[in-house]
Amino acid sequence: MKTFYKRSYAFPFIVLTPLFLLYILFVYYPLGYSIWASLHLWVIENPSESTFVGLRHYFELFTTDPRFATALRNTVIYVAVKTAFVVPAGLLVAALLAYLRRGQRFYIFSIFLPALCTPAAIGVLFTYLFQTRFGLFNYILKNLLLPTQPFLSSPKQALFCVIAVDVWAFIGLTTLIFYAGLLNIPEVFVEAARVDGAGKVRTFFGVKVPLLGHSILFLTVYTIVNAFQAFDFIFVMTSTGSTGGSAGGPGISSYVMSLLVYNEGMLRGQVDRGTAVATVMLIIVFVLTIVQFKYLKPKWEY
Amino acid sequence: MITNISNSNRLSRNEKKERAGQFIAHIAMLVIALAFIVPFLWMLLSSFKTSMEIIKIPPTFIPKKFTFNNYKTIFERLNFLRYFMNSIAVSGAITVFSMFASSIAGFVFAKFKFPAKEVLFIVFLTGLMIPFAVVVIPMYLLVAKFNWTDNYLGIIVPLTVSPFGIPFGTFLMRQFMEGIPMEMVEAARIDGASNFWIYFRVMLPLSTTGLGGVGIFTFLFMYNQLWWPLMVISKQKMRTLPLGIASLTFQQIIRYDMIVTGASIAIVPMMIIFAFAQQRLVKGVTLTGLKM
Numbered sequence: 278m279k280t281f282y283k284r285s286y287a288f289p290f291i292v293l294t295p296l297f298l299l300y301i302l303f304v305y306y307p308l309g310y311s312i313w314a315s316l317h318l319w320v321i322e323n324p325s326e327s328t329f330v331g332l333r334h335y336f337e338l339f340t341t342d343p344r345f346a347t348a349l350r351n352t353v354i355y356v357a358v359k360t361a362f363v364v365p366a367g368l369l370v371a372a373l374l375a376y377l378r379r380g381q382r383f384y385i386f387s388i389f390l391p392a393l394c395t396p397a398a399i400g401v402l403f404t405y406l407f408q409t410r411f412g413l414f415n416y417i418l419k420n421l422l423l424p425t426q427p428f429l430s431s432p433k434q435a436l437f438c439v440i441a442v443d444v445w446a447f448i449g450l451t452t453l454i455f456y457a458g459l460l461n462i463p464e465v466f467v468e469a470a471r472v473d474g475a476g477k478v479r480t481f482f483g484v485k486v487p488l489l490g491h492s493i494l495f496l497t498v499y500t501i502v503n504a505f506q507a508f509d510f511i512f513v514m515t516s517t518g519s520t521g522g523s524a525g526g527p528g529i530s531s532y533v534m535s536l537l538v539y540n541e542g543m544l545r546g547q548v549d550r551g552t553a554v555a556t557v558m559l560i561i562v563f564v565l566t567i568v569q570f571k572y573l574k575p576k577w578e579y
Numbered sequence: 580m581i582t583n584i585s586n587s588n589r590l591s592r593n594e595k596k597e598r599a600g601q602f603i604a605h606i607a608m609l610v611i612a613l614a615f616i617v618p619f620l621w622m623l624l625s626s627f628k629t630s631m632e633i634i635k636i637p638p639t640f641i642p643k644k645f646t647f648n649n650y651k652t653i654f655e656r657l658n659f660l661r662y663f664m665n666s667i668a669v670s671g672a673i674t675v676f677s678m679f680a681s682s683i684a685g686f687v688f689a690k691f692k693f694p695a696k697e698v699l700f701i702v703f704l705t706g707l708m709i710p711f712a713v714v715v716i717p718m719y720l721l722v723a724k725f726n727w728t729d730n731y732l733g734i735i736v737p738l739t740v741s742p743f744g745i746p747f748g749t750f751l752m753r754q755f756m757e758g759i760p761m762e763m764v765e766a767a768r769i770d771g772a773s774n775f776w777i778y779f780r781v782m783l784p785l786s787t788t789g790l791g792g793v794g795i796f797t798f799l800f801m802y803n804q805l806w807w808p809l810m811v812i813s814k815q816k817m818r819t820l821p822l823g824i825a826s827l828t829f830q831q832i833i834r835y836d837m838i839v840t841g842a843s844i845a846i847v848p849m850m851i852i853f854a855f856a857q858q859r860l861v862k863g864v865t866l867t868g869l870k871m
Binding site: 305311382390552 | 601638719827
């Protein structure tokens with residue numbers, strides 16, 4: 278037996294070495310670079326000429342940068358609203374699906390389809406539907422005798438329009454995972470509740486929802502981390518019409534963190550400030566992950 | 580006797596109640612399903628409208644005049660056929676590489692004992708938590724140094740080794756291959772088979788289900804990518820489909836006829852794939868519990 282294992286040291290080494298070298302080069306090296314550059318006045322062409330400035334960029338971000346303040350606030354709103362909608366809505370739709378005796382295939386098809394589709398394509402499609410003059414949504418509002426809305430052209434509404442589309446595209450995923458969870462609940466629990474005289478609604482909230490605890494926690498954390506990094510929908514839906522592809526409009530009203538990294542680091546070429554924003558994101562996701570592991574045992578039932 | 584009669588009465592009343600409930604639930608579910616289907620239907624129908632009809636007030640649902648002109652324009656003048664092929668080529672290449680690499684790495688992690696195995700595995704998985712925004716700028720500078728901008732390699736290599744390429748695939752393949760009995764590997768070894776032969780002739784044929792799942796998800800995930808191609812591609816003909824679609828919004832005057840047509844080109848293939856592979860996809864999502 279021993280000889281087999283001895284002989285096999287070489288094989289893992291041969292397989293894993295190139296993979297890890299590539300992984301370090303394209304994941305961990307950029308990670309280190311990001312943190313390092315954010316502490317300097319970074320000279321892209323010749324990094325050795327950069328001067329160390331400590332936390333100056335972070336200090337500036339948190340005190341004097343209106344774009345960072347907007348991006349941070351919008352990201353918090355984005356995360357809060359998206360999570361508050363997709364988790365409960367997914368649970369309710371899943372409950373409805375589990376209650377039905379047939380037809381699930383079609384319903385799942387329609388609800389889950391947006392979750393598979395290219396966000397860029399969904400985003401641009403909705404810019405058409407949100408269009409103020411000839412868009413579908415204002416047409417519906419008009420027919421319902423409600424006031425038409427400026428939607429994406431309003432600094433107050435643009436962010437919420439994007440969140441709405443993201444929610445719409447994301448609910449399929451939460452629904453599907455909750456639905457699978459509901460089907461996996463052993464009949465004994467449900468039967469026991471029925472014997473005790475609980476109705477369908479009572480059984481759902483008193484027995485099934487608590488049994489789905491793992492899925493609820495997992496999806497909540499997953500949605501938070503996912504929404505925190507929102508980029509695609511914002512990028513294609515809030516374009517300010519410039520040829521280079523600058524988004525976050527109108528003005529800076531719909532900036533989020535990822536977009537700020539792109540605009541700062543790529544469009545304006547300020548690598549040090551861009552990486553400082555990115556590092557703030559890293560710290561927040563890191564904290565979220567620790568919370569997740571502390572409160573959520575990594576043992577999925579489904 | 581009496582209890583029997585009342586029982587059957589109650590049953591039928593229950594059955595009636597149940598039927599009414601089912602009916603109401605179906606109505607509710609239909610309304611919900613419509614909210615998800617109508618935007619796509621609107622998109623598809625609009626892509627056959629003339630450029631005048633698409634900005635008409637009030638909007639029309641069914642095109643008055645059915646035309647394929649939008650598709651002609653977008654494929655011939657806006658180069659969308661090229662974007663579509665770029666997307667297929669790039670995500671196809673990423674999928675093939677990461678299926679190969681993650682299955683062989685999954686085999687190593689599942690069936691070998693070697694020092695620091697779990698540590699290495701955690702190093703792999705920790706990458707999954709790093710936001711893309713954190714690595715995107717240095718990754719761009721690196722790729723620029725390799726002269727890989729405006730090059731397929733510049734998209735393919737970083738995305739293949741990015742956390743949701745090989746590392747996540749390895750995680751899934753390891754789980755899957757741990758379910759294959761060790762005896763299969765031992766038996767092949769006694770027969771004098773090399774490790775690579777065992778991988779190719781024993782492990783791969785036994786894990787086609789898992790490998791298929793990894794393939795589908797990698798392809799879907801990579802096909803949808805926008806941010807990374809946006810970073811490395813500036814030449815028009817090198818654009819991927821999501822980038823081509825996004826660039827329709829980089830204009831002062833937005834052409835909504837091109838927007839609905841571009842969106843249809845990206846979405847219709849997904850609809851068809853999903854319609855045919857629904858059971859497998861749904862099973863895959865619920866098993867991994869993750870959208871990538």
